[in-house]
Amino acid sequence: MLRAVVTNGPNGLEVFLAADSESSSESEYTPEDCEFAPDNPEAFTGLGDCGAGPSPILPEAKELAWGAGTFIVFALLMRFFLYPRLRRSMDARYEAIRAGHTEADAMRQAARSEVATYESALAEVKAEASARVDAARAQLEQERGAQLAEANERISARRDAAAAEAAAAHEAARAEIGSAVAAVASRTVELATGKAPDAATMSRVVDEAMSAGVSR
Numbered sequence: 254m255l256r257a258v259v260t261n262g263p264n265g266l267e268v269f270l271a272a273d274s275e276s277s278s279e280s281e282y283t284p285e286d287c288e289f290a291p292d293n294p295e296a297f298t299g300l301g302d303c304g305a306g307p308s309p310i311l312p313e314a315k316e317l318a319w320g321a322g323t324f325i326v327f328a329l330l331m332r333f334f335l336y337p338r339l340r341r342s343m344d345a346r347y348e349a350i351r352a353g354h355t356e357a358d359a360m361r362q363a364a365r366s367e368v369a370t371y372e373s374a375l376a377e378v379k380a381e382a383s384a385r386v387d388a389a390r391a392q393l394e395q396e397r398g399a400q401l402a403e404a405n406e407r408i409s410a411r412r413d414a415a416a417a418e419a420a421a422a423h424e425a426a427r428a429e430i431g432s433a434v435a436a437v438a439s440r441t442v443e444l445a446t447g448k449a450p451d452a453a454t455m456s457r458v459v460d461e462a463m464s465a466g467v468s469r
Contacts (some may be wrong), residue, residue: 431456431460432456435456435458438458
């Protein structure tokens with residue numbers, strides 16, 4: 254009986270027919286032909302040494318080697334190239350942030366010092382202004398008092414002068430009135446008695462009468 258035999262030749266897969274009388278030792282299969290073994294290798298003589306085949310779960314050795322090599326290369330890059338650069342950038346950023354905080358603290362301290370200096374200068378200016386205002390007020394009060402005293406003196410002098418003028422006018426008027434009264438009295442006495450009285454006596458009598466009236 255004939256059977257189909259599949260081989261891996263230089264031109265690819267080759268299929269030929271073989272008789273059943275051929276022994277397994279004369280088979281042309283080799284262990285490399287197990288890659289192209291059919292799903293049922295027991296149906297073909299010479300494929301019994303292929304075994305169960307590769308595991309569908311376990312990775313092959315070359316995959317493990319490539320994975321390990323890639324991991325090692327990546328780890329070396331991270332250790333000697335990428336991580337140092339990342340570390341330097343992080344340190345630079347940290348230093349920049351710390352420098353910014355330090356500068357901000359210095360500026361804040363400088364601002365507080367300037368505010369304190371401004372407040373001190375403002376207090377000095379206020380004290381100086383208050384002292385000047387007090388001095389000006391005192392000088393103004395002194396000048397006002399002096400002006401009031403001078404005005405009172407002028408008023409008093411004018412009052413005294415006015416009083417003296419009034420007294421002089423009063424005395425002049427009194428003398429004139431006394432003379433007029435004495436003249437009228439002398440004329441009346443002369444008309445009544447037919448004799449003119451003494452002028453000095455009449456003046457003395459009129460003065461005494463006028464003085465008594467004034468005292469009353």
